[in-house]
Amino acid sequence: xxxxxxxxxxxxxxxxxxxxxxxxxxxxxxxxxxxxxxxxxxxxxxxxxxxxxxxxxxxxxxxxxxxxxxxxxxxxxxxxxxxxxxxxxxxxxxxxxxxxxxxxxxxxxxxxxxxxxxxxxxxxxxxxxxxxxxxxxxxxxxxxxxxxxxxxxxxxxxxxxxxxxxxxxxxxxxxxxxxxxxxxxxxxxxxxxxxxxxxxxxxxxxxxxxxxxxxxxxxxxxxxxxxxxxxxxxxxxxxxxxxxx
Numbered sequence: 001x002x003x004x005x006x007x008x009x010x011x012x013x014x015x016x017x018x019x020x021x022x023x024x025x026x027x028x029x030x031x032x033x034x035x036x037x038x039x040x041x042x043x044x045x046x047x048x049x050x051x052x053x054x055x056x057x058x059x060x061x062x063x064x065x066x067x068x069x070x071x072x073x074x075x076x077x078x079x080x081x082x083x084x085x086x087x088x089x090x091x092x093x094x095x096x097x098x099x100x101x102x103x104x105x106x107x108x109x110x111x112x113x114x115x116x117x118x119x120x121x122x123x124x125x126x127x128x129x130x131x132x133x134x135x136x137x138x139x140x141x142x143x144x145x146x147x148x149x150x151x152x153x154x155x156x157x158x159x160x161x162x163x164x165x166x167x168x169x170x171x172x173x174x175x176x177x178x179x180x181x182x183x184x185x186x187x188x189x190x191x192x193x194x195x196x197x198x199x200x201x202x203x204x205x206x207x208x209x210x211x212x213x214x215x216x217x218x219x220x221x222x223x224x225x226x227x228x229x230x231x232x233x234x235x236x237x238x239x240x241x242x243x244x245x
Contacts, residue, residue, distance in 0.1 A: 004175055005231065009186030013174075013234065017219040062205035069210025070160040072242030076121035077165045081207050085241065086132055088203030089168070089196045090115055100135070104195040107188035112176040113196055114233065116226050118147035121165040129225060142227060154221035155214055155238065164240035167214075168200060169226065173233045193237045204241055214238040 004010055052060055087103065090113070094101045099109045106112070115132040117139070119125055129143035151169075152162040161167055170193055177192075178185035197213050204211040215237060222238075223230040 004178060007178060007185075008183040009178060009189075010174060010231075013186065014231075017230075018216070019218055019220065058206075059202075062202055066201060066205055067210075068212040069242075069244050070158075070212050070240070071245030072160065072163050072165065072210065072240070073245050074121070074163075075165075075243050076123050077209070077242065079122060079124045081209070082117075082122050082125075082166060083137075084207065085166075085168075085200055085203050086115065087137070088206075089200040090132065090134055091137070092134060102134070104192070104199050106192050106195075107177065107185075108180055110177050110180065111192070112172045112174065112189050113192050113236075114171045114173060115196075116142075116169040116171065118151045118167040118169060118225075119165070120146065120148045143225075147225065150225060151222070151238075154225060155217040158214065158216070160212065161214065161238075161240050163242070165242045166240075168197075168239045168241065169222065169235060170196060170237045171223075171226065171228055171233050171235050175232060190236070197237055197239055200239055200241070208243075209241055210244040211239050211241045214240060 005014075089104065090111075091103050092100050093103055100111075101109060102111060111134075115134075117130040117132065119130055120127050125139070126141070126144070127146045128141050129145070129147050130139040130141050133140055147167070148162040148164070151167055152158055152160075155161055172189045172193070174185070174189065177189050181188055201211050201213070217235065217238065219235060220230050222235040223233075226235065228234065
């Protein structure tokens with residue numbers, strides 16, 4: 001539909017896609033660096049305590065030790081672990097009228113993000129590309145190929161993705177959000193992606209797993225692996241999950 005493709009958000013997304021050809025000929029703009037930390041030297045200072053309540057200490061430890069992990073052992077992930085990761089990142093937690101709420105927030109409770117899985121080593125599942133059916137809390141197998149190396153190649157050759165038992169791939173169905181929020185909707189969609197990924201990483205920490213977010217990819221190559229058109233629905237973000245090496 002032309003109205004979506006004429007929106008500022010959609011045009012921005014298409015103009016900033018990464019491709020092998022464009023990467024060869026298009027240098028990033030030269031932007032002067034700025035300071036890493038911002039402070040107000042003349043402002044009154046209030047020292048904060050560094051003592052936390054004992055209640056919730058396990059969760060605080062997960063936050064303290066969260067790091068990106070790019071080294072995974074060959075041991076498979078269990079189906080129960082995968083189910084918990086899916087619930088933590090996108091699971092339904094309640095309903096009010098026609099609105100379903102999930103573990104991660106979404107502007108207007110519209111939830112434009114879709115979750116796909118490139119599965120290589122999960123107990124009880126054959127390798128392939130899967131889609132997460134949120135409402136039915138089940139997986140839909142879309143492809144029987146072994147997805148690790150093709151996905152790594154589409155993500156600028158990041159080899160750890162070929163070793164990960166599971167790669168989460170998030171796309172957005174833009175119309176789902178932008179029909180309400182118009183041009184500004186793209187901002188909210190990108191925020192949704194961040195909320196979901198952080199939930200996933202914290203749940204991985206709870207399970208003793210490691211994870212690494214991935215934002216470097218050739219858009220249409222990943223879209224091609226998923227079978228989405230890159231216009232109405234397109235990849236925005238990925239994360240590799242597995243046991244730490």
